[in-house]
Amino acid sequence: MGKKRNLNPEPFLSDDTNKSVSKKRTKPAKQHQREENVLSAGMSSKILKEALIQQKEIQEETDAENPNNIVFSEERVNQGKLDYDDDDDVDNFAGFSDNYSQFGGYEDEINEDEEKLLEAFFSKDARPQRTLADIIVEKIKEKDQMPAGVQPLPKLDDSVIEIYKSVGEIFKKYTSGKLPLAFKSIPAKQHWEELLYLTEPEKWSPNAVYQATRILASNMSSKKVERFYKFVLLPRIRLDIRKNKKLHFALYQALKKAVYKPAAFNKGILFPLCESRTCNLREAVIIGSVLQKVSIPPLHSSLALMKLAEMEYAGTTSYFIKLLVEKKYALPYRVIDAMVAHFMRFCEDSREMPVIWHQSLLAFMQRYKHELTKEQKDDVNYLVKKQRHKMVTPEILRELNHSRNRGEKEDDLMFVTVNSFYNFYFLNSVSPSPISVINKTIDEDRFDIPDVPMEED
Numbered sequence: 001m002g003k004k005r006n007l008n009p010e011p012f013l014s015d016d017t018n019k020s021v022s023k024k025r026t027k028p029a030k031q032h033q034r035e036e037n038v039l040s041a042g043m044s045s046k047i048l049k050e051a052l053i054q055q056k057e058i059q060e061e062t063d064a065e066n067p068n069n070i071v072f073s074e075e076r077v078n079q080g081k082l083d084y085d086d087d088d089d090v091d092n093f094a095g096f097s098d099n100y101s102q103f104g105g106y107e108d109e110i111n112e113d114e115e116k117l118l119e120a121f122f123s124k125d126a127r128p129q130r131t132l133a134d135i136i137v138e139k140i141k142e143k144d145q146m147p148a149g150v151q152p153l154p155k156l157d158d159s160v161i162e163i164y165k166s167v168g169e170i171f172k173k174y175t176s177g178k179l180p181l182a183f184k185s186i187p188a189k190q191h192w193e194e195l196l197y198l199t200e201p202e203k204w205s206p207n208a209v210y211q212a213t214r215i216l217a218s219n220m221s222s223k224k225v226e227r228f229y230k231f232v233l234l235p236r237i238r239l240d241i242r243k244n245k246k247l248h249f250a251l252y253q254a255l256k257k258a259v260y261k262p263a264a265f266n267k268g269i270l271f272p273l274c275e276s277r278t279c280n281l282r283e284a285v286i287i288g289s290v291l292q293k294v295s296i297p298p299l300h301s302s303l304a305l306m307k308l309a310e311m312e313y314a315g316t317t318s319y320f321i322k323l324l325v326e327k328k329y330a331l332p333y334r335v336i337d338a339m340v341a342h343f344m345r346f347c348e349d350s351r352e353m354p355v356i357w358h359q360s361l362l363a364f365m366q367r368y369k370h371e372l373t374k375e376q377k378d379d380v381n382y383l384v385k386k387q388r389h390k391m392v393t394p395e396i397l398r399e400l401n402h403s404r405n406r407g408e409k410e411d412d413l414m415f416v417t418v419n420s421f422y423n424f425y426f427l428n429s430v431s432p433s434p435i436s437v438i439n440k441t442i443d444e445d446r447f448d449i450p451d452v453p454m455e456e457d
Helices: 015-020 041-065 112-121 132-144 158-172 192-198 206-219 222-244 249-258 262-275 281-293 298-310 317-325 333-344 355-371 374-386 393-401 410-427 433-439
Strands: none
Touching: 158 192, 158 206, 192 222, 206 222, 206 249, 222 249, 222 262, 222 281, 249 262, 249 281, 262 281, 262 298, 262 317, 281 317, 298 317, 298 333, 317 355, 333 355, 333 374, 355 374, 355 393, 374 393
């Protein structure tokens, strides 16, 4: 092997200086040898030139991230203009690349025939989903009808209205960079919904929706952010899916950030989506993928399962039930009983149940079959005779037949299995003695050993 090449640790030193350094020195220099050397004019010129080159490269990278050359003022100016936040966690946001601007890769899970079958469970008298604008209009009407003596909310100054309208104009074209400081103050305001309404959330860019979700989910209470999810984030996501058949990557990331408050996510996104009874399979697959990828605390997952089981059924509800069941959390008996009651509601249903319904029942049996009582198992046996699927139902029956009842131990299941094995062979006139021989312990007395005949010499 060739010798290792010695690299010069100080590339800007002159050749004369390099020659003066001893090649044999391996120990660090002593204290009296650590003297500051005065840089020559030529060396200083090289360092300055290199620094200017690096500064130019950094400037070119910054310009590439901000092609529109948007410059934000950091000083407070007259009314009607904005401050911008210096929070590094927000300011470092460089936007999402157009290369992955759409979330997809789920088309294999969407079957057109299955989607048409699910439409049979849609609500025919469903109303359009309410938005933040609808809520604000209702509040204005309530203020006009307030009786005397009731203190209404304070009216907004014209300067404040102008500021938040300017925030809305910025959010329409926002891609990356700093955010107005006025927006970060929204969570602390009593009339935060009115201020948010002034920014026109329905016209925000996808990146602005993501940034707004980050800020509000981190700084608002679960009760407040639930309303933001329900009246701003969810309508925007559903509109984008129905319009583009996909979901913008920034909006998908906003969904993942929304799980930061799991109770608000359930009450503001999951439950309203299922209660609308208009959620199609494409929406369920995209939004459900967040439940698959993001960890949800077991308590919130249990409450979500119980609520989904009790609400009026829509076809895609089974998809969310299946996803939550497959997280394999330990569920309270109350939730398990509610799940059994949910499935038993379809015993006498004349409609053909979609495949996802059978799959959700199978997933439930695979995970929680040992937590069911004998009466519940009898009910499920009766259910699968009424609602059958040629591929899924045999698997459900197999899970039922190879499970113990609630409260029984694993040893009890082994005892039942051995007895069943014994009875099978006994009824078929096969001697059961091999089983008894295997299970019986052989006792020996080491002081009573029979004589062994020895060969004579």
